[in-house]
Amino acid sequence: MTFDEIDHRLLDTLQRDASRTLQALGEDVGLSASAVQRRINRYRSAGVLARHVAVLEARRTADIVLAVVLVTLERESSGHHDAFAQRLLAVPEVQQAYDVSGDWDYVVVLATIGMARHSELAQHLFKDAPNVKRYTTMFVLDPLRTGTYLPTR
């Protein structure tokens, strides 16, 4: 799939505010509402546009504890990695999980309500996991920016 200037502008806008009407989007980029809609449908069917979600304000949600956890596994076999990934993905509070290169194998962002729940999850995901060699937790003092924005050019 190839993007023109209008596609870039649309995708940019949609990633920032997907609640605008098709007509408003159209006025921004110089298209009719129906043309905008057809483009959006194209993004969808091409798999570029995955979904629409509501974003909560972490600061306004009671007692949210955000933490970034770095993890190294004991053994590098892909079976062990899969098992660990499965364990992570089964937990909704695992907000983000990345398989990374470098000194650590995984970066995990945990979003929990209250420190007690955080500890409980850390226990389950990292202490009790059979193949976690080492992990370190960095608690988020201030979420300067959160989001899923991806550039398209």
Add this chain to the structure above:
Amino acid sequence: MTFDEIDHRLLDTLQRDASRTLQALGEDVGLSASAVQRRINRYRSAGVLARHVAVLEARRTADIVLAVVLVTLERESSGHHDAFAQRLLAVPEVQQAYDVSGDWDYVVVLATIGMARHSELAQHLFKDAPNVKRYTTMFVLDPLRTGTYLPTR
């Protein structure tokens, strides 16, 4: 603001898929469409619900390079921290930025198109920055999960 069972279910659903109709949401939680809408408006005006966004599929967007960067500043004065934060937030490719506790001061997630752009940004944000003491980059091999989901209970 205090949440009941229905609020939790609604906020959960909206964070996963905000494109459902008010009627569909209402059927899920046992409310009419208008009652659902009024609740959503309440979340908005309480500041709990920040915005609606479209989420792109990183795997389907050409040449996306995701990287997690850990940063420590030279000096701890709040002026230096603010300056660094400003510099981060001015860059759209800074997808996420967290001020954290522990061995590092900041965790930054960079989303760029192509390695060249990544290097350029790393240069600007970390090498050229006046008060960055040390930083390390972990490239994302596989984004197992991305998102902004926050639990509400």
Add this chain to the structure above:
DNA sequence: GGGGGCACGCAATAATCTTGCGTCCGAAGG
């Protein structure tokens, strides 16, 4: 026992989305 506030459902209205149709433009081929 009697307000008062708040959330609800229903129904009418308003806004937005969706789709059929005719047109235009550019690329490919005669």
Add this chain to the structure above:
DNA sequence: CCTTCGGACGCAAGATTATTGCGTGCCCCC
């Protein structure tokens, strides 16, 4: 150089969805 084809567009009608006014019921507090 002309013709044809495919793709994207705008417009407008129709369908769906969101919004809002109104009346009712519930619960808390007086």
